[in-house]
Amino acid sequence: MNAPAVGLTGGASPLDTRLQRELDSFRAADLYRVRRIVEGTHGVALTVDGRACISFCSNDYLGLASDPRVAAAAQRTLGSSGTGSGAAALVSGYNREHAQLEEELADYTGRARALLFTSGWAANLGTLRALFGKADALLCDELNHASLIDGARLAGARYIRVPHADTGGYAAALADAQAQGGEVGIVSDSVFSMDGDEADVPVLAALARQHGATLVIDDAHGLGVTDGGAMALADVYIATLGKSLGAAGAFVAGSEALIEFLIQRARTWVFSTAPPPAIAAAARAALRIIRSEPEHPLRLQANIARFRRGIEALGSGLPFRLSPSTTPIQPLIVGPAGPAVALSRALLARGYWVAAIRPPTVPAGTSRLRVTLSAAHTDAQIDGLVAALADASADAA
Numbered sequence: 001m002n003a004p005a006v007g008l009t010g011g012a013s014p015l016d017t018r019l020q021r022e023l024d025s026f027r028a029a030d031l032y033r034v035r036r037i038v039e040g041t042h043g044v045a046l047t048v049d050g051r052a053c054i055s056f057c058s059n060d061y062l063g064l065a066s067d068p069r070v071a072a073a074a075q076r077t078l079g080s081s082g083t084g085s086g087a088a089a090l091v092s093g094y095n096r097e098h099a100q101l102e103e104e105l106a107d108y109t110g111r112a113r114a115l116l117f118t119s120g121w122a123a124n125l126g127t128l129r130a131l132f133g134k135a136d137a138l139l140c141d142e143l144n145h146a147s148l149i150d151g152a153r154l155a156g157a158r159y160i161r162v163p164h165a166d167t168g169g170y171a172a173a174l175a176d177a178q179a180q181g182g183e184v185g186i187v188s189d190s191v192f193s194m195d196g197d198e199a200d201v202p203v204l205a206a207l208a209r210q211h212g213a214t215l216v217i218d219d220a221h222g223l224g225v226t227d228g229g230a231m232a233l234a235d236v237y238i239a240t241l242g243k244s245l246g247a248a249g250a251f252v253a254g255s256e257a258l259i260e261f262l263i264q265r266a267r268t269w270v271f272s273t274a275p276p277p278a279i280a281a282a283a284r285a286a287l288r289i290i291r292s293e294p295e296h297p298l299r300l301q302a303n304i305a306r307f308r309r310g311i312e313a314l315g316s317g318l319p320f321r322l323s324p325s326t327t328p329i330q331p332l333i334v335g336p337a338g339p340a341v342a343l344s345r346a347l348l349a350r351g352y353w354v355a356a357i358r359p360p361t362v363p364a365g366t367s368r369l370r371v372t373l374s375a376a377h378t379d380a381q382i383d384g385l386v387a388a389l390a391d392a393s394a395d396a397a
């Protein structure tokens, strides 16, 4: 006779007992995470958990996720091409919309070719695993995105953690890595997702060239927003379509040989269903807007400056510290997790949605409100957030 399945016949299974113990510890440390439900579009003015508010926590930096022209392009393609692509691109899932988007992304980035992935995670895991292996070394900024960290680990290469934005650290690690033989890769975010500061891509490119290393840059938060040089200088340029382009997915751009190699060997691409053609159509429409309407990034820069002026004018004695970021990611560093969460809640009660970011996403003791600005924010909305921050801080004191 088979043993009874304890978990199914009542009583907690060993798995659930273990998980519940861990969940309780997350809660006790103010690290428990929950989702909030948005109704309708994910624009600047939205409805979350049934209440209207102004969002300052999206990566939709240019407001294109709710642009009617982008939605209309997706709708037209849904009408002509249906929903799913039905198979991986190497089988039968490769649609004319995908091919055209890849051509347009190659043209936009000034590269020979581009290859469309289902997500930034898939692009980073698949690319690093395909290009590097056990004999190689990867030099990675310590604040790199989780998908770059996991991609480097999956590649099986020697993982060399470089202190944040320390170009001297790269130089030393490069000499070291080269002495051991194998290929060497430099892997970095362009704009760091939780701090908003930027890697010095021109210096990294010069170091890579000098040492015969390969430069891999993830420009998820830079594409369409800031040009830190990654498009022109990275050997392997990776960016997502779900942030400033308001769609979903990601792409790698680079040489003919790079893209052909990824088509043969990037497992997250080879063995994954191609994205819906309608999503490619949405990204194409968004890219057309980015290329023809330079006013959106200009407006975004003005909004960033307005927010910073507003916070600076509040003076001292605040329970947070403004970071020296010039990108749309403007973290307000609080420190401990509990007060960061309390401040986020107090803002939501005042109609402003700003996410509290806690460990393990950021180092312990650096919990923060991650304010992100969009070209779609109005002056009044930005001034309103600053006033609400002042108000909520006075309550917290």
Ligand SMILES: *Cc1c(COP(=O)(O)O)cnc(C)c1O
Pocket: 118, 119, 120, 121, 122, 124, 145, 147, 189, 193, 218, 220, 221, 240, 241, 242, 249, 250
């Ligand atoms: C968001 C993000 C990713 C992941 O992209 P998805 O398309 O959301 O999977 C990768 N890298 C960086 C730097 C990101 O910010």
